[in-house]
Amino acid sequence: MGVQTLAGVGLMRLALLPMMLGAVIAAQSGAPAQSPAAGSARAPRAPAPVTHVLIVAGVGGAPEYEQEFYESAMKMAEAARTASGVADSAITVLTERPERDSRRIAGRSTKTEVQRAIARIAKSARSGDVVFVLLIGHGSARDGHSLLNLPGPDMSAAEFARALKPLSTQRVAVVNTASASAEFIPVLSARHRAIITATSSVMERNATHFARHFVDAYSGNVADADKDGRLSLLEAYTYARREVARGYESGNQLQSEHAMLDDDGDGKGTAEPGAHTADGALASRLFLRESAVAANVVAGAGSSDPRVAALLHHKDSLDAKIDALRRRKASMDSTAYERALEALLVDLATTNRTLRQLTGGTP
């Protein structure tokens, strides 16, 4: 089996990549697809979706926490800017003491400022854009309701829900890394939304470690599990959750925070979501820069070379076969599985190498 030439499918492939992203989201989330109708490579393209980032660092209560929240917020903003290529103008940072870096911090993280920032994003965001909200700080619970502790009045999950309401045609990720944050899932859950909380219960009230690891996932090269060169929200969540557990375990402490993710709109979080489970599917396709193409998706989408098109088609076929084989792994003899896997992976590696050669990449 070698590289096959499949004449006549090249054009489809040209449109396929953006279409696939949009179509899958549309199919599962109902969000409007951003690509033109499949099969028409000549149709005008819609503008690439834009990611809007809001980072809120709440009140520290003590100098060490204020410092920690500030550092996490700035680190995340930097990661969004540099690692994910989000435009400066699309990043809003609010902290307890904005004077620490007035150039990069938009204002104080009061409830009013948070609501205003969300409103601004809602005003500028187009349908299909990604809105990423990261909440860092202490949380608390009053009458069983989660609150994010901000300078001045705290902000409840319900107040966040009201503020986010105008963002109905965008894909929204809200990550509340605070203690007692669990209620954000049932209150904010909706279609096209991924909600992450650092705790599974409002009773988990100890200061959390989730934020640090979540931010590390974006700022370091440590969490890209599928090695596609970009980090999905699901990958960041999985990394942070595992590192939190590892931290408690190595410190020989009882774990007092258990993160959850909900992105199927049912208001119920899942501790271990996956790309192929109800919770996790949307998060696996949410990236800070939505238009970014995976680094390992070989350049060639714009090529008119029919050999490239054929190879891309073959690659799609191999991807599907590998995925199907992996799903059958548990029912297969391990040697047979590895033989089959190796055959497919060698074919895929060869295909990718040829594609790189044809498109001018490094062989």
Next chain:
Amino acid sequence: MRGLTVLAVSGQIALGLAATSAAWTPLRAQDRATIQKQTALGEALMARGRLDEAERAFTAAVRGSARDSLTARVKLGEIHWMRGERAVAMREFDHFIDVYNQRGTRLTSRELTAVGIACRYLGEDDPELFKDALKAFDEAIARDPTDLEPRILEAELFLDKYNSTDAQKTIADVLARNPSEPRALLALARRLANDGEPGAMDALRRALKADPDFVDAHVFMARIRLDAEDLKAATGAANRALAVDSAYGPALAMLAAARLLGNDSAGFADAERRALARNPHDGEFYATLGEVLARNRFYSRAAAFARQGVERDPKSWRARGLLGLNLLRTGMVADGRQELERAFAGDPYNVQIKNTLDLLDTFKDYTEVRAPHFVFMIERKDADLLALYLRDLATEAYDSLAARYGYRPADPVRVELYRSHADFSVRTMGLPGIGALGVSFGNVLAMDSPFGRKVGDFNWGSTFWHELAHAFTLGSSGHRVPRWFSEGLSVFEERRARPGWGARVTPDFLAAFKGGALPPPSRLNDGFTRPAYPQQVIHAYYEASLVCELIARDHGNQALVRMLRAYKDGSSTPEVFRSVLGTTPERFDAAFDKYVRERFGDRLAIVEPLLLRGDPSDASAAARAGDGKFASSMRDGIAALRSGRDDEATRRFQEAKAMFPEYTAGESAYWYLSQLALKRGDTTAAIAELKSIVSSNDTQYEAHLLLAKLLDSRHDTAGAARVLERAMYIAPGTAATHEQLATMYATLGDWPKAVRERRAVVALAPVDRAEAFYQLALALHRAGDDAGARHAVLQALEAAPDFERAQKLLLELHQGAPTGAGRVP
């Protein structure tokens, strides 16, 4: 099931004892006064072991319907029980259920106590009856709060069922009313000994002072002496009990155990014969032998005696439980579990057995890893990581110890690592709370996993080495090595294994030595088994290792081996000292004293002596031990450092270091000096200070990491790798450190070690599995293991099929492979 019900309905007919048994026709009352004295007479005779006469007295009391005839009747049951006439005894005891159910509200405290005693025996057949025993004792106490007997019996029952908390409360109640009550004092001694608290001997002595003929107290004294491996004293205590009751089973068991441990086969057989003459079904005799032997580290023989106990009395749940526990200790897990389950069915209140069965239920979460000479049982999630280190370390240790002792334990040595310290404790003694890090049952070792404690609490590599050394010293001595010698050799071997491993001298050790608070070598077992203050056990380990060092220095390493052989041949410690070292224990004590003074002379001068007073103040005095000039220099240094007077701090820490150069624990002078050196940019000085810590301390993780970093920054990759290699035995769970070490080994071209480190990263289940497997594949490829590399790279690509670097490696490997699975045509 019969048992005590709610108290009898009023109006029911009270049954007279005579009416319940046709055989027991009331005697004609020639002398009512005499009849009333029969029970007391019987009790006195019973206490002297004159069972036949006691039986006659109790029978007279019962037939004469004495006021305390119920007490007499329960005593009759006990006499049958002591003779092994179990069925007859149980019939007697069973009668008390009817007595209670029909006359409960009208029974006196003493009569309710008799009901409680009967229920306690009935509990041997139906454990639910133990609850009824407690109920009866409680009611007896309520009926007459001044009657101490039911309280004492209740305390004894709590102790039998390992319920220290309730036992202590009840004992305290009794002693508050009568501080000299012998049985309460004995119960107190048992409670303290069970819980490993000091004071047991004091309570026991008080009990014997109050009642010099108290046989159970003599028996317990014999047990304590046996634990201390003092056979002569144990024999003396047992004989004192036997002077009161020459056929008393528990005393004969102690005598038999002492004779057995002293290799006196004929004497043992005599004691056994005497015990069986009174009770041919005395399973408890063998259970006691099993228990004593297990406490003296003869686990296989303990299991054999426990089995004999079960054969004599299939309902001896204690014997069956001991059989199960000791089978587990000898590695026979399935058989041990079976016996424990049967024991637990018979006595579900035995906490040791319940805990152990609960622990065995968790074994499904463990996996067994096999290696030459070893099988490691490790919690599944840690197995891949820890086995990487254990395999090599175990091989090294085994070969080294086998060469040194000329002995090889039977394969395989079983090593169990527990993530939960409580689980390790239960595995060791059936109860949580053990202070140790590891234990050796000979060929079965159990220890805390490095994930079972906080980083820096212990070094799991040196702990393993220590426990494995026991396997050699126990085995090569036929398990006859005394505790002090086995522990001393294990610490000594730790020190020989790696620089910095094993116990080190501390100011508090020298304070104890200076104050005469340490037992001399000839009585060193006391430091382990009867510590006078909490730290004495720790001091005893170090002292024992010094004894071994002294012997090795003056008589050569082979003398240590010859001593083990002499113990195996049955020699006592004085005989071993004479035959191998050509000295007496007393002369050796003097030589050891001189050795310590010479070796630590100047350090001895700076510590305040620890002077024991033999009372509870000793514990606090010991806690303050070593608090002299050295400690004050450290305090001054820290204060200067905190206030920014760095030069002053440096001077103080240098002073402290000069006074006690061996002291590298915790935040030592070396550590502070390294920080001060770094602050002024003197990396060379910082490295020197840190090297001092690392070379003499096996738990200072932070110092290891910092030293490795500084050495690496100086391009001393080999030095840095050596330090990180040591650090893995303190904390193996940090992926970043493994990655660092893998890179170092790659730089050094040590690909097998690089592979091990890459495997460690994979074992830690990183989120970025693809990268971890890819790096492993690369290392394997460089190590020449292309088959392994292919397997690893496939795992990387399985997680991330488009991972470009991994694809390149796969193609490279694929093209290089002559043939192979999955090769694409």
